[in-house]
Amino acid sequence: MIQLYIPLGFLGVIYREIKQSLTDLEKMFALLEKEREIADAPGAQPLQLEPGDGHADVRFDHVFFAYDPARPILQDISLHIPAGKTVAVVGPSGSGKSTLARLLFRFYDVQQGEILIAGQNIQNVTQASVRQAIGIVPQDTVLFNDTVEYNIAYGQPGASREQVEAAARAARIHGFISATPKGYDTMVGERGLKLSGGEKQRVAIARTLLKNPPILIFDEATSALDSANERAIQAELQTAARNKTTLVIAHRLSTVVDAHEILVMDAGRILERGTHAQLLVANGRYAAMWALQQSSE
Numbered sequence: 001m002i003q004l005y006i007p008l009g010f011l012g013v014i015y016r017e018i019k020q021s022l023t024d025l026e027k028m029f030a031l032l033e034k035e036r037e038i039a040d041a042p043g044a045q046p047l048q049l050e051p052g053d054g055h056a057d058v059r060f061d062h063v064f065f066a067y068d069p070a071r072p073i074l075q076d077i078s079l080h081i082p083a084g085k086t087v088a089v090v091g092p093s094g095s096g097k098s099t100l101a102r103l104l105f106r107f108y109d110v111q112q113g114e115i116l117i118a119g120q121n122i123q124n125v126t127q128a129s130v131r132q133a134i135g136i137v138p139q140d141t142v143l144f145n146d147t148v149e150y151n152i153a154y155g156q157p158g159a160s161r162e163q164v165e166a167a168a169r170a171a172r173i174h175g176f177i178s179a180t181p182k183g184y185d186t187m188v189g190e191r192g193l194k195l196s197g198g199e200k201q202r203v204a205i206a207r208t209l210l211k212n213p214p215i216l217i218f219d220e221a222t223s224a225l226d227s228a229n230e231r232a233i234q235a236e237l238q239t240a241a242r243n244k245t246t247l248v249i250a251h252r253l254s255t256v257v258d259a260h261e262i263l264v265m266d267a268g269r270i271l272e273r274g275t276h277a278q279l280l281v282a283n284g285r286y287a288a289m290w291a292l293q294q295s296s297e
Ligand code: ATP
Pocket: 067, 068, 073, 091, 092, 093, 094, 095, 096, 097, 098, 099, 100
């Protein structure tokens, strides 16, 4: 019995290791697959941005997009995020909000129309330079099976421990990290310390603060954080977004009240647009969503 038990336990460990490696490989292949779809134009130059924030405005000009040609997703989307301002997108699940973010990050190319950063069509400049200019805080941050420090510094390999710590402090995750026995050397991810949704988002915010790009994309978590945590994350996001050109994909209207412009999407089109006050006066879909959310709170 004992003889059987030990090898089985050992096999269990091996099984978990193999499964994990396969998951990592799947992620890698999924990424490689994406990379293959998009290629730099011959002779593409890097995006030209003035140093500092405040110059990188974002424009979608009559954009049409479909993942599968038989099923159009985005139809005639035009939007402008002036440099340093925030534009928020709201709308039902599947209306195309995250697709806007994926196109801006150039995971896919548009089928018609243009996406411009600082007046430059992102299809004509190098993909790497577009991605360097953008920080994403995704809905569900996938952490690497590595240390907290690696995860925060990801994409900025030269970052010092002091810089990593400063970013973690600003994202209000430093206290949590310091309380673990190995601090910034703690392993996280599937094989290490498990972080809650809010903690993972804070790691993503810290990563973005460290990268300090002129453009930010926030894909707000749909899964409900507790409301104290949610308010704290929102405050941290607002700090991160100061002076940055920001696209927020919002699932809670409380996030969008101060946005320069709010776009209400439905089935791949912009149904309404305006500031919070303008949309309430218009008394359309947004006003109805707002009334519903107020009453449920
Ligand atoms: P949610 O609020 O649920 O995140 P969303 O408004 O962000 O939704 P998108 O993720 O942009 O919606 O999806 C828009 C449409 O595109 C959906 O109908 C979805 O099924 C489809 N879609 C999204 N990703 C893909 C993909 N990789 N391949 C094919 N279709 C996709």
